[in-house]
Amino acid sequence: MDQPEKTAAAHEHSASTPTESSQTYNAEEAAVVHTPKSWKYKQLRLFGYKFPFYASPPVQLVIVSLVCFMCPGMFNALNGMGGGGLVDKSVGDKTNVALYSTFAVVGFFAGTFTNKLGIRIALSFGGTGYALYTSSYLAYKHHHTTGYSIFTGAYLGVCAGILWCAQGAIMMSYPPEKSKGRYISWFWMIFNLGAVIGGLIPLGQNIHTKTNSSVSDGTYIGFLVLTLIGAGLSLCLVNAKDVIRDDGSKVIVMKHPSWKSELLGLWETFQTDPYIIALFPMFLASNWFYAYHFNDINGAYYNTRTRALNSVLYYSMQIVGAFVFGYALDMERFSRRARAKGGIVALFVIIMAIWGGGYAFQKTYTRADTSATDADGNLTFKTKDWEDSGYIGPMFLYMFYGFIDAAWQTSVYWFMGALTNNSRKLANFAGFYKGIQSAGGAITWAMDDHGVSYTAMYASNWGLLVGSLLCAIPVILWKVENTTALEKDLAFTDETIEDVIPTKTIHEDEKA
Template sequence: MSADKETMRTTDEHVAPAEYNNASFDATALPSGWKYRQRRIFGWAIPWYASPKVQLLMVAFVCFMCPGMFNALGGLGGGGKTDAELADNMNTALYSCFAVFGIFGGTFVNKLGVKWTLAFGGVGYCLYAISLLVSVHANVAGFNLFAGAWLGICAGLLWTAQGTIMISYPNEKQKGKYFAWFWAIFNMGAVIGGLIPLGQNINVKTNKTVSDGTYIGFIVLMAIGALLAVFLCNASDVIREDGSRVILMKNPSWKSELAGLWETLRFEPFVVLLFPMFFVSNWFYIYQQNAVNGAYFDTRTKALNSLLYWLAQIFAAAIWGYLLDVQGVRRSTRAKITWVVLFILTFAIWGGGYKFEQRYTRQTVDIKLHPDWKAFDWSDSGYVGPMFLYIFYGFYDAAWQASIYWFMGALSNSGRRSANYVGFYKGIQSCGAAIVNNLDARKLSFEREFISNWVLLAVSLVFAAPVIFLKIRDHIDVEEDLAGTDETLADILPADHPEKVGA
């Protein structure tokens, strides 16, 4: 090894988040200003405002209020309406726009910064809920489609900014835990959002549209979430607990960021093998929420199922996130184990789902064709089995999403590359969601919807295997992450690092 390379390796031992000794950083070396002021409450040291933990917490609460409430609304099936066709059409417009702005979302994040990208992104959720409320009282199909498309633009930007924070702010030992914290808080929004329709429809044993008050509750909470995003810090202000900073591009231009999309693929071309996992990661929501929860159960049971689904996600995120970060096992080995467990869960949970799917068809639960159809209630005999199936669907979703985020985070620690990885993820994910929403609106049979989920999930894992088994390493050297940016090593060193002090 050359002397220069050896020097860089020594530097990595201090700079690289996986190796840096937190205890050696003197917090008094932080810049002056309120963003870096430390406080103690009841003896507990509170991280500075511009720390990864505080920023992740704030982003989690933005998502708690905005997409969390959107998930609670969607979890009722059909956006809370008995006929899912309107919501399917809105979501087709939503995810079509999401696909485009998701792919290019990393460009916006790197150019505008995470704060303003998130704040703008939160606005669309409120408009979406407003349009659903209006549609209960008037035929406003044009407004509904516009609201869906606008939310697609906003959500593409919001989720790219969120993902950038979640996988580039923590060090290599914390990426699973950061996902667990975020996903738990985010899905608590869906849990609380699920309590709103459950409380308001507790005695409704028929399948009907939820009340106006339910929609109004969602609208208010979504508006608060969009406002909260304004108070975030930008990535350039964030300093980790070890004193290091997030790797960013200095003075990015639109041209440099568009070129950065290609540079990201050139840096790790194998990432394209994760694209099938990205594609199917929202595909199963439509079957679960519309074909299972929305079609088979009555209003109050739909609300309960939705609540249990998102609660399962919280527990799954906590379990999965912390297991992904177990330090007694090498990261490359953890990646392989994760793939194997996901493969087993895919056949165990969806195998149980196939047995349930055979109970009914789209035609047998259509009240227009069968007016005597009685939606299933939690008081009916045999509810426990479908209830646990729906809980396991929620668990599986969190495990799938956690694994994808963790795989992406294991490929790079760079904020710039992470933004582009997440942009590809959200864009391709939304492309899949747009297609399946359109198929559902065209009344594709529930059996075919189910089979498409099971096949796509299993095949995507096969495609992802080479990345997971060959490309995920125990540590990413900092010089690799700096490639393709004009950031220098000194820009991201802790303030007390000997390389920087001696410069």
């Protein structure tokens, strides 16, 4: 993953301004730091390659990615089918309104809980909600348990708020500055691979089903098993204070967090970084389009097997989008400020191209078309199959909707990570992001449940995406720096420079 390098302070701040010169370390003068005598810091050598030790950022990122592969990944696969895989979309709408409503509230304050409880406990608790949520669709299919579905949605909102906050803190604060884009892309690719594999399950089981029907019991049971495994896997993480980067530096955390200090930290974040409010429209837009994508296009327009195929293609393109944007945002030939400006311009151009093309498709059908019934109460709209003529164009449109989703999420995380390296502050940023994002999700799932026209749903997405980029421009222009001053990162913590930046790491198995 990341190769050994000079001290972060010496490498990143060698060209710092005079006011930042106190952060510059001389590798020859500073003391050597030894990693603790623990299995967590032992390195495995295999076929001449030295693997990262267990408590290193790459290994911890892979673990949290696998947790999200099996928990949110299966959630995405289920929702990507439209209506949670059921013919009746209303229960999915109601469940997701409950989910995103509690997610919005808990997510906004989740940084406080994550910083107090620690990364591992926060993720362990967060993973439990996905299994209950999956079970609710199986129960509804047989017993129409609407109350249980809504309850599990609300419970998952609490769990997901804390899980995604902890995940965001890991993804943005563990890697060194020069690798944040790659870490974000690695996570997003592994996470969305879960949705791809999850989508292959109903595709395989419904490969010959040309009618519009609910997915099989085996699909729900398979998802349920995977979410339970994911919840247990989160216990394998180490806490942030035990993580050591390859250059010997540590993650900036509070040594002795209390509920009071973390609640005050939430307020301090608004005091020290009020500009984060300008990114709130981007946060709001980041989940706004899912109800339109999953229910109003995939769920409404296509039959069961085609919905499954579209879901696989959608999340496959998310892997591509995360790779392209994650690596582009880490291109060292350009300064970080230049990359930030290029990123927001690229988002604008791609959104105008993809969503502009989406307008031509949206004019071909309406909500009234898909909900019309005959004298016997049967739907008259014939859902489309992949063998029908004219499928290829809309298929590529749907794939590129997945691409821009990943590009947007990757960019927002990278922008936040470019503003600070402080784990405590980034946990609050991630909480704001997921809370506001989920408020947007709750609004659009409710809009869909209330029968807002497909054209209005489409227009709200395009307008919000473009408008939020305009709001974010001042932050990108004036707040993203080529490197973040270490003293600024340590503000409002009880850690010192010496706590987080030793010069060199010598692993126990490398000692003479």
